[in-house]
Amino acid sequence: MLLSGCASTATVEAAPDAANPDCADVMLTVPDVLGDHELRPTTSQGTAVWGEPSQVVMRCGVVPPGPSPEHCVGADGVDWLALEEDEQTWRLVTYGRDPAVEVLLNLDGVASSTAMLGLAPAVQRVEQTRACTTTDQEIEQTEDAQEVQEGEVTEGGVPED
Secondary structure, three states, X not given: OOOOOOOOOEOOOOOOOOXXXXXXXXXXXXXOEEOOXXXXXXXXXXEEEEOOOOOEEEEEEEOOOOOOOOOEEEEOOEXXXXXEOOOOEEEEEEXXXXXXXXXXXXXXXXXXXXXXXXXXXXXXXOOEOOOOOOOOEEHXXXXXXXXXXXXXXXXXXXEXX
């Protein structure tokens, strides 16, 4: 994980299960760049932040959600519950993985499909034990995701430097 020496440190509260060894595997695999935003150092274990000001905040080790009527989106083999916090902020939570990963993102700074596809290789380090019974959308089908697949992500799903 490459961290810029001149980026300020972001204060992020650790999730309850941030010390889970699976979170260490996730954190070792997060991309250095997400969308147009670079990874910044954080104050807590199991957390990552992209952009200054923060555009994407990720926490590994949140409580896994149970069955839910919330909007479920599949992205590169990862099921996400997509929750609208307000007009500009969404919260994405992995479904069927323990520990779960939570991502808060500013939609003006990073498209949800960019975040989901960019983080999928890291999140896949946590074994999937359940899947959404119905997936409302597969991210690979969106125009925004096509740009990510063609420009920012290699065939294996790993962001290019």
